[in-house]
Amino acid sequence: MVHKIIAASEPLEVIGSAPATIDSLAFDSRKVGNHTAFFALRGTHTDGHNYIENAIQRGANLIFCEKLPESMHNELCYVRVADCSVALALAAKVFYSDPSAKIKLVGVTGTNGKTTIATLLHDLFEKLGYRCGLLSTVVYKIDKREIPASHTTPDALQINVLLSEMVECGCEYCFMEVSSHSVVQNRIKGIEFEGGIFTNLTHDHLDYHGTFLAYRDAKKAFFDNLPPKAFALTNLDDKNGEVMLQNCRARRRSYSLRTIAHYHCLIRESHLDGTLISLNNSELWVQFIGRFNAYNLAAIYGAAMELGADREQVMITLSTLQPVAGRFECVRGRDGKLAIIDYAHTPDALQNVLETIGELKGGARVYTVVGCGGDRDATKRPLMARIAVNMSNMTILTTDNPRTESPDDILRQMREGLDCTEVRRSLVINDRREAIRTAITLASPGDIILIAGKGHETYQEIDGIRHHFDDKEEAERELGVR
Ligand SMILES: CC(=O)N[C@H]1[C@@H](OP(=O)(O)OP(=O)(O)OC[C@H]2O[C@@H](n3ccc(=O)[nH]c3=O)[C@H](O)[C@@H]2O)O[C@H](CO)[C@@H](O)[C@@H]1O[C@H](C)C(=O)N[C@@H](C)C(=O)N[C@H](CCC(=O)O)C(=O)O
Numbered sequence: 197m198v199h200k201i202i203a204a205s206e207p208l209e210v211i212g213s214a215p216a217t218i219d220s221l222a223f224d225s226r227k228v229g230n231h232t233a234f235f236a237l238r239g240t241h242t243d244g245h246n247y248i249e250n251a252i253q254r255g256a257n258l259i260f261c262e263k264l265p266e267s268m269h270n271e272l273c274y275v276r277v278a279d280c281s282v283a284l285a286l287a288a289k290v291f292y293s294d295p296s297a298k299i300k301l302v303g304v305t306g307t308n309g310k311t312t313i314a315t316l317l318h319d320l321f322e323k324l325g326y327r328c329g330l331l332s333t334v335v336y337k338i339d340k341r342e343i344p345a346s347h348t349t350p351d352a353l354q355i356n357v358l359l360s361e362m363v364e365c366g367c368e369y370c371f372m373e374v375s376s377h378s379v380v381q382n383r384i385k386g387i388e389f390e391g392g393i394f395t396n397l398t399h400d401h402l403d404y405h406g407t408f409l410a411y412r413d414a415k416k417a418f419f420d421n422l423p424p425k426a427f428a429l430t431n432l433d434d435k436n437g438e439v440m441l442q443n444c445r446a447r448r449r450s451y452s453l454r455t456i457a458h459y460h461c462l463i464r465e466s467h468l469d470g471t472l473i474s475l476n477n478s479e480l481w482v483q484f485i486g487r488f489n490a491y492n493l494a495a496i497y498g499a500a501m502e503l504g505a506d507r508e509q510v511m512i513t514l515s516t517l518q519p520v521a522g523r524f525e526c527v528r529g530r531d532g533k534l535a536i537i538d539y540a541h542t543p544d545a546l547q548n549v550l551e552t553i554g555e556l557k558g559g560a561r562v563y564t565v566v567g568c569g570g571d572r573d574a575t576k577r578p579l580m581a582r583i584a585v586n587m588s589n590m591t592i593l594t595t596d597n598p599r600t601e602s603p604d605d606i607l608r609q610m611r612e613g614l615d616c617t618e619v620r621r622s623l624v625i626n627d628r629r630e631a632i633r634t635a636i637t638l639a640s641p642g643d644i645i646l647i648a649g650k651g652h653e654t655y656q657e658i659d660g661i662r663h664h665f666d667d668k669e670e671a672e673r674e675l676g677v678r
Pocket residue numbers: 223224225226236237238239240241242243244245247333346347348349350351375376377378
């Protein structure tokens with residue numbers, strides 16, 4: 197086993213003799229125990245190479261590194277590799293007996309819609325009678341067991357652990373989100389996908405990727421690496437939809453609301469409680485709202501067909517699916533005020549949600565409560581404020597997860613997107629609870645209050661501490677339905 201792991205890691209040099217056994221793999225010295233293989237990863241804050249000695253003190257007996265330490269222990273084995281994150285992913289694949297080869301795994305990537313599509317595909321296939329797994333921003337699921345999600349896409353080690361548990365539980369399918377970070381950090385290296393879905397590409401994470409092109413290429417690399425037997429399903433209505441499949445060897449498939457595609461969706465009627473759509477010429481009523489959800493449903497339908505599901509059954513089941521937590525989730529007050537909780541935390545998502553509300557609101561006034569996260573792409577702040585103010589009757593700018601940044605600085609940057617007339621249609625209330633309360637109080641019966649940015653999250657992270665906070669709970673309390 198140890199030899200296989202070393203061979204899989206693409207070694208450039210092996211120093212010392214391999215240990216007889218290893219009991220675990222780790223890339224964080226603080227999690228190292230006896231007989232652990234330690235991988236020295238270069239991170240954004242520090243370098244795992246600085247912790248090699250620490251890992252050895254804790255019991256590491258096999259060290260993977262890109263640069264050999266100056267002083268080495270004779271009794272230990274050191275493996276020099278070109279990229280430790282690749283070595284980790286390939287080693288984990290062997291250590292956990294290649295779980296992705298034993299499950300039909302579908303990855304969803306794009307700026308918006310990943311959680312919605314992955315979750316609804318999971319719910320659809322579960323209702324069709326299969327055992328399924330899910331790796332999403334909201335939750336990881338191993339059949340019925342739920343595990344709180346730490347990342348949209350877990351690290352390479354955890355992906356393999358979770359997939360192997362799914363295989364053990366008899367799961368046939370797993371649906372997972374593939375974030376751009378996970379591609380760049382090689383978290384999905386070596387993972388075998390049965391299919392990939394592209395949603396759309398708009399502004400996000402430029403703080404991390406630097407340029408829009410680098411962000412796009414991160415998403416594209418996922419499709420470049422799909423095997424020929426997989427399917428690659430793309431959105432033809434997105435500017436980058438075709439680019440994604442340019443160098444793709446997988447079965448190319450497409451969906452669209454506007455043009456000829458393998459999977460075509462049309463919106464027949466839109467309401468505030470659902471939409472009548474047609475999918476490849478068959479009509480069905482779905483409990484989802486908004487044009488963006490029609491895209492999500494076209495992708496879900498296409499993926500289900502590519503996976504060989506029965507069309508009739510899929511159509512029936514799609515109409516029974518319920519919205520995902522925090523994605524256009526409606527809370528109705530007894531007095532007729534309607535609060536909508538939505539995870540829109542990018543300019544594009546916010547615009548989509550407000551456009552949808554605009555199309556369906558009739559004579560209602562729209563109040564928007566929105567903030568932007570700290571330690572994340574700052575360039576989206578003025579854009580989001582501007583969109584909110586221009587598409588709502590009144591906007592309350594507030595905090596999201598300030599993390600380690602000053603809430604006042606974030607709010608100031610949001611307000612920089614507003615000219616003097618726009619400023620007049622906005623209020624700034626730092627305290628998110630107070631902001632929600634004010635919006636709901638200002639609204640009249642029949643009006644709509646959009647609470648954007650945090651969706652399903654049940655915390656607010658301030659100064660590195662997570663305090664319990666749930667937009668839905670707050671809305672329910674203020675609307676008197678809790
Ligand atoms: C920017 C980013 O992705 N950072 C991830 C990265 O952390 P990092 O680069 O800061 O690591 P570091 O602190 O510099 O440490 C470098 C190495 O030294 C090791 N170390 C460090 C200290 C020590 O005492 N001993 C030790 O061994 C660390 O374990 C690490 O291997 O590696 C960590 C371990 O895997 C991740 O938890 C961490 O995610 C952070 C928490 C994060 O916020 N990530 C976000 C941006 C993210 O990944 N988001 C995407 C997309 C979200 C979306 O859907 O839009 C996601 O997939 O969730």
